[in-house]
Amino acid sequence: MSKVEVLIQRLDAELPMPSYAHPGDAGADLYAAEDVELLPGERAVVPTGVAIALPDGYAAFVHPRSGLAARHGVTLVNAPGTVDAGYRGEIKVTLINTDAKEPFRLRRGDRVAQLVVQRVERAAFYEVERLPGSVRGGNGFGSTGR
Numbered sequence: 001m002s003k004v005e006v007l008i009q010r011l012d013a014e015l016p017m018p019s020y021a022h023p024g025d026a027g028a029d030l031y032a033a034e035d036v037e038l039l040p041g042e043r044a045v046v047p048t049g050v051a052i053a054l055p056d057g058y059a060a061f062v063h064p065r066s067g068l069a070a071r072h073g074v075t076l077v078n079a080p081g082t083v084d085a086g087y088r089g090e091i092k093v094t095l096i097n098t099d100a101k102e103p104f105r106l107r108r109g110d111r112v113a114q115l116v117v118q119r120v121e122r123a124a125f126y127e128v129e130r131l132p133g134s135v136r137g138g139n140g141f142g143s144t145g146r
């Protein structure tokens with residue numbers, strides 16, 4: 001399988017490189033660079049200690065980890081976060097604790113989210129007076145029922 005080359009700058013040399021847990025995984029785990037404690041309903045922007053350079057025509061998407069979501073109600077406010085090919089800053093994770101009762105504690109070095117690298121198209125936007133017809137038309141937002 002051919003692999004896309006992504007350059008990584010470790011801003012925090014003590015943290016591991018982002019890494020795939022298994023062959024075939026789509027998401028590479030990102031590590032928290034700081035301890036975080038989130039009260040119920042609280043959110044925080046968590047640094048990951050890495051910056052990347054993607055080739056043109058690619059983007060990386062910061063996805064939640066299903067284990068944190070299922071066990072603790074912890075997810076990302078902006079899931080999935082978009083990392084643009086031209087972004088050279090630190091990748092950060094917008095963590096939120098949706099649990100009604102339990103605080104959530106994350107330690108520096110814990111896996112906090114996962115990064116999915118994907119090819120993306122750039123669109124050329126053409127303004128028109130009227131769009132071509134379609135079967136769905138303007139129906140949405142539950143139009144097909146529950």
Ligand SMILES: O=c1ccn([C@H]2C[C@H](O)[C@@H](COP(=O)(O)OP(=O)(O)OP(=O)(O)O)O2)c(=O)[nH]1
Nearest residue numbers: 062078080081082083084087090091092093094
């Ligand atoms: O979960 C995320 C989402 C974004 N970013 C970084 C990479 C991305 O390239 C940049 C801008 O993200 P976005 O375009 O989603 O945010 P914005 O609010 O539109 O900011 P800007 O005006 O800088 O584009 O922030 C992250 O580190 N983590």
Ligand SMILES: [Mg+2]
Nearest residue numbers: 082083084087
């Ligand atoms: Mg933007």
